[in-house]
Each structure stands twice: as structure tokens, then as C-alpha cells.
Amino acid sequence: MKQHFDSLDTTLLHGGISEDAATGAVNIPIYQTSTFHQQELGKHKGYEYSRTGNPTRHALETLIAELEGGTAGFAFSSGMAATTTVLSLFKTGDEILISSNVYGGTFRVLDKVFNQFGITYRIIDTLDLSLLKKSFTPNVKAILIESPANPLMTVTDIAAVSKIVKAKGALVIVDNTFMTPYLQRPLALGADIVLHSATKYLGGHSDLVAGLAVVKNSLLANRLAFLQNATGGVLAPFDSFLLIRGIKTLGVRLSRHNENALAIALFLKSHHAVESVYYPGLKDDPGYKTQKKQASGAGGMISFKLRKEFDVRVFFKSLKLVALAESLGGVESLICHPATMTHASIPYEIRQKVGITDNLIRLSVGIEHKNEIIKDLAQAFERSEKTK
Numbered sequence: 391m392k393q394h395f396d397s398l399d400t401t402l403l404h405g406g407i408s409e410d411a412a413t414g415a416v417n418i419p420i421y422q423t424s425t426f427h428q429q430e431l432g433k434h435k436g437y438e439y440s441r442t443g444n445p446t447r448h449a450l451e452t453l454i455a456e457l458e459g460g461t462a463g464f465a466f467s468s469g470m471a472a473t474t475t476v477l478s479l480f481k482t483g484d485e486i487l488i489s490s491n492v493y494g495g496t497f498r499v500l501d502k503v504f505n506q507f508g509i510t511y512r513i514i515d516t517l518d519l520s521l522l523k524k525s526f527t528p529n530v531k532a533i534l535i536e537s538p539a540n541p542l543m544t545v546t547d548i549a550a551v552s553k554i555v556k557a558k559g560a561l562v563i564v565d566n567t568f569m570t571p572y573l574q575r576p577l578a579l580g581a582d583i584v585l586h587s588a589t590k591y592l593g594g595h596s597d598l599v600a601g602l603a604v605v606k607n608s609l610l611a612n613r614l615a616f617l618q619n620a621t622g623g624v625l626a627p628f629d630s631f632l633l634i635r636g637i638k639t640l641g642v643r644l645s646r647h648n649e650n651a652l653a654i655a656l657f658l659k660s661h662h663a664v665e666s667v668y669y670p671g672l673k674d675d676p677g678y679k680t681q682k683k684q685a686s687g688a689g690g691m692i693s694f695k696l697r698k699e700f701d702v703r704v705f706f707k708s709l710k711l712v713a714l715a716e717s718l719g720g721v722e723s724l725i726c727h728p729a730t731m732t733h734a735s736i737p738y739e740i741r742q743k744v745g746i747t748d749n750l751i752r753l754s755v756g757i758e759h760k761n762e763i764i765k766d767l768a769q770a771f772e773r774s775e776k777t778k
């Protein structure tokens with residue numbers, strides 16, 4: 391899809407189909423209909439049935455394709471429905487490589503669902519490029535990565551990985567949920583497919599569950615259009631409308647998320663309750679350089695580990711402003727405990743191996759005033775110090 395505007399800031403508002411062709415409405419209406427009149431046999435106005443295509447969803451799909459610089463976009467009822475549909479491109483005997491920190495649900499669907507169909511996965515360290523080269527067998531058909539990855543914010547060099555994987559004839563799939571196209575555009579870095587849990591930053595208001603996929607070429611576009619219609623996990627017209635509405639403010643929201651997160655990462659780093667901070671916007675973070683190269687910001691996600699002198703349970707209980715909740719990417723600050731929440735579906739041994747220890751805390755920094763978020767964290771740290 392050709393981008394019509396020079397800047398993403400403008401594309402967020404005016405990209406895709408931003409005006410209703412029938413009425414001129416500045417917002418694409420919610421086409422709450424399951425079916426469409428056909429003028430005669432085999433003749434219709436572009437839509438037949440809303441699983442196959444719906445004008446509100448189509449506007450969203452065009453918009454995300456334009457934002458990610460892809461050929462076509464697809465909207466699903468959740469991020470996991472998007473992931474599942476993309477994984478349905480593969481068949482028995484195929485193997486998928488995944489980076490060691492991926493979203494728990496992505497791991498679970500591979501481990502518990504696709505495994506049953508003989509589509510296997512292997513966890514690899516995508517920071518070790520020579521290991522990646524050696525990991526290839528003829529069965530490896532794709533790699534699925536996140537960068538920065540959930541929850542330790544490890545940064546994978548998307549261009550370097552893509553180069554290696556493409557040379558082997560396999561597909562590169564990037565879950566771009568944490569960055570969004572506003573900060574990082576994986577297709578331009580060499581990826582073939584981009585996935586989103588639009589529930590997070592794209593929606594941005596913690597009021598909907600949605601998923602998106604964008605593909606680079608028309609062969610993949612045709613295959614994914616077929617799978618979307620065949621398996622049917624499509625996004626409803628109302629949710630498509632909400633998502634378009636959320637995307638309009640993505641730029642201004644992310645600017646604030648970036649600014650707040652950096653301030654809070656620096657605060658955490660200086661606090662005696664904190665053992666380590668994971669945020670690729672910090673100059674001494676191992677991912678800083680690569681992040682700077684491939685993205686235009688470090689985003690709003692921070693993870694950190696509490697020192698053993700502080701009680702994790704009491705810390706969470708003491709927070710007043712920051713909400714203990716699953717999910718991320720909303721305007722409000724959300725905090726979670728990966729080991730028992732988002733990453734609980736990953737077995738204990740694997741969690742230890744990849745660093746998801748019980749003192750790890752993941753913070754989705756919202757757009758409240760940063761001083762107020764810091765104040766809340768500070769008082770919770772104070773309360774959670776164990777008495778000597």
C-alpha cells in the first residue's frame with residue numbers, strides 16, 4: 391500500500407479510507423450489518439457477507455496496512471486470533487522458531503494447540519545470530535519474534551535476523567504490539583508479516599480486544615484473506631470503529647508514554663528497592679543501540695526486579711494509582727506480575743531459564759503526570775520493605 395502522506399502523524403488521522411464514500415461522513419460509520427443486497431446474480435457493491443468483508447473493518451484494515459507499509463491488513467477479534475490465523479499458514483512437519491521471550495499466549499497456542507497438528511516450535515536466543523544461523527533445518531519455515539520482547543524488554547535486531555532467515559527461505563513474523571508502527575516498522579526492516587494485539591497501544595484505552603496482521607506481499611495477502619474468511623475470527627464493526635478512533639491519537643499518546651517511561655526508568659534505576667531495570671531507552675541497557683537503530687522511541691513498557699529485602703506481594707497491594715491488571719498500552723498505568731499473570735502458562739523451569747523470576751514486575755507506564763506515578767511507586771516501595 392502506498393503511503394499518501396509524508397508523516398505517520400498525519401496518516402494516523404487521514405490514512406486508509408478516512409471518508410465515507412456514500413455520505414462524506416468524516417468518520418467511517420459502524421456498518422452494523424451481516425449481509426448486503428446483491429443487484430443480480432454475481433453482481434454486488436463490493437461486499438457480500440461481513441465475515442468475508444465489512445466496510446468499517448475494511449477501513450481499519452486499509453489504515454493499518456498503510457501505517458505498517460504493507461500490501462494488506464487483516465483485523466481479528468483478538469491478538470491471539472490474529473496469531474492463530476497467521477500460524478494456520480503452516481502445516482504438519484513445519485517448525486517455527488520463537489525468541490525466548492514471547493507473549494505467554496503465543497507460547498501456549500504453539501505448545502498446546504499447533505503441536506497437536508504436528509507444527510512444532512523451538513525457542514532460540516535471537517540475540518545470538520550465529521546460533522540462529524545454525525538453528526536452521528529444512529523444516530524451519532518461520533521465525534516469530536517480538537522486539538522489545540515480553541517481559542524482559544530484550545531487543546532483537548530485526549534487520550539482521552530477517553537477513554539470515556530470508557536467506558534460508560523462511561518467513562519472518564514480528565509481533566509489533568509493544569512498538570506499534572508509530573515507533574517501529576518491521577516490514578521495512580525485512581519482515582514478511584506483522585502481528586498486533588491492538589488491544590494494547592493501538593486501541594489505547596483498555597476498552598476493546600482486537601488483533602491485526604499486515605503482510606508484505608500479495609501472495610501472503612491472498613493466503614491470509616482466505617484463512618481469515620475460512621477460520622472466521624474477524625473483528626466486529628463496532629470494535630473496528632473504536633480501533634480507528636484509538637489509532638487517531640496514537641502519536642500523541644506514544645510521545646507521552648515515551649517521555650513518562652524514561653523518567654520512571656531513571657527513577658527506578660536510582661531506587662534502593664530495585665535490583666535491576668529493563669528498559670531499552672536507558673543508555674546502559676544492552677538493547678539501547680539496536681533499539682535506537684530500528685525504532686524511533688523505546689515505548690512505555692518497563693520491567694524491573696525487586697530486591698529480596700522487599701515484599702512483592704505487599705508492593706502490589708500498596709499501589710494506589712497504578713492498577714494491578716493484565717494487559718498494557720492503555721492511557722492508564724498498569725502493573726503486573728508476569729510469573730503468575732501474563733506468563734503463568736510458561737512452565738516454571740522455562741521461566742527461570744529465560745529470567746521471568748518471581749521478583750520480576752512489568753509496568754505499562756500510562757500518560758498520567760509522571761511525578762504522580764513516581765510518587766505512587768515510591769510509597770509502595772516504602773511500605774513493602776521487610777522489617778529487619
Ligand SMILES: *Cc1c(COP(=O)(O)O)cnc(C)c1O
Nearest residue numbers: 468469470493565567587589600
Ligand atoms: C496481549 C498480547 C498478545 C495477545 O493479544 P490479545 O489481544 O490479548 O489476544 C500478543 N502479543 C503481545 C505482545 C501481547 O502483549
